[in-house]
Amino acid sequence: MTELHLMTVAELSASLRSGAISSVELTRAFLARIERHQRELNAFITVSPDRALAEATRADERLRAGRGGALTGIPIAHKDIFCTRDEKTTCGSRMLANFISPYDATVVQRLREAGVVCLGKTNMDEFAMGSSNETSWFGPVRNPWDTARVPGGSSGGSAAAVAARLAPAATGTDTGGSIRQPAALCGLTGIKPTYGRVSRYGMIAFASSLDQAGVFALSAEDAALLLSAMAGFDERDSTSVELPVPDYVAELAQPLKGLKIGVLREFFQGLEAPIEELIRTALDALHAQGAVLKEVSLPHLPLSVPTYYVVAPAECSSNLARFDGVRYGYRCEKPRDLADLYQRSRGEGFGAEVKRRIMIGTYVLSAGYYDAYYLKAQQVRALIAADFERAFHEVDVVIGPTTPTTAFALGAKTQDPVTMYLNDIYTIGANLAGLPALSVPCGFAGELPVGLQIVGPHFAEGRLLNVAHQYQRESDWHLRVPRGFG
């Protein structure tokens, strides 16, 4: 039998249900791997061995009683942005370094009900603001493919953990690319569903009109299994959508014959040659399976980054106003008065990137600037969404690269915020338009993985997973293991 840590969730699920392995055994194997590699990668903020083993024991009882589902007994890791009851939930910030959540996020609760075992909470950029996992209060995460490089962000810990086989899958969140970009940089399959598809309840808010939860997995099939358990209406999230969740796993088998793929002209501008070559090769492979390729243009897409850096900071400045040093979170020492308490608790509790974004947001929303910045950005956002809508009249999905470069060196882009922001140039559009999007490994430039991005119309998650799955049937990029982690 293949070693446990190299198996997919689908394979582990079959072994658990046949009784060939137990969840306790599986959970111990991953806990041991986390212990061995944590110092090197810093992928976790909290590891919970006792709790994980207790959950695994319960899962084994369920399995023995014949009541196990597809995910019963599967250990995973949660990004530390999801509240987990009676456990530390830090959001990568000093502000919440000692915060013990009094409740579970809906995503956590649903996966728990499905019998999933939580190994621990993964490291992330502070409040999910970053593209390299270097803004975490708990230190940067390292990319298992090359530990001198970043894993991407903001869900960098989840991506590094799955790539290093410290967990067979992990949750993440994506506001401007925070699942797809690290999935691309770490050689994983990562999906950001349609806005409103997965509940945001208990997921610490960054930009509420863009935030969406999703997963990192080794394959599209595994992502489909996890998303099936996570998705669906939740009355506790005011923007949760009341639509039934289709059977994502059943949809995987659809052949690609006749699928209309839009090749996005704007996604190939400013792209490094080795990445472009891999994307074109992947498109050829999809064409060989019967898909039809057609060039499409989204003329307003190049405005995604400036639009995002008005909308996201504006929403962040409002969401993060709740951290006041009074009800929960960090409080400064010896405040002189109430104003000093607010200002120093926030000044000391937040890191530099979070403060920068709060200030940008405060500025663009301040009296006299609202129309010029926020209203204007929401208008351009409407133009970007309309571009996508027009494209989806002609094609079923649009495809391009996930990122303009492969994983970069730690420290390479920390000096200028704009250089860092441009990492998300291809991913932000889907968030602005609320569309589902996925990144799938499509080869290596040198030693580093490259991601292919597939974007679909609203609620087309099943189609995206289907395209990725059919691609993965004919390729093995997604099964490559970084050296030293096999």
Place this chain on the structure above:
Amino acid sequence: MSITREQLESIARLARLSLSADEAPQYAEGLSRVLALVEQLQGVDTRSVIPMAHPLPGQRARLRTDEVKETDQHELYQRNAPQVEAGLYLVPRVIE
């Protein structure tokens, strides 16, 4: 677009963020760069474009009936508070 020292101080005050004197130039520089990036939007013709209010077309805020569903758990929630007394959150004296 360049942010002056005075503008930065005013933004920080509105955002209730203390900034040390040595951090200030770095933030002024960073904010100026981001605002220069955002400046690109000014060139776009958006006359007659309705600003986007929701990422999903046709979706509106869902209303619920006003009924009590949650139980009182203030003790549990206050375990995370820096300073609490008799069920109240403590802050420095506001009225002398």
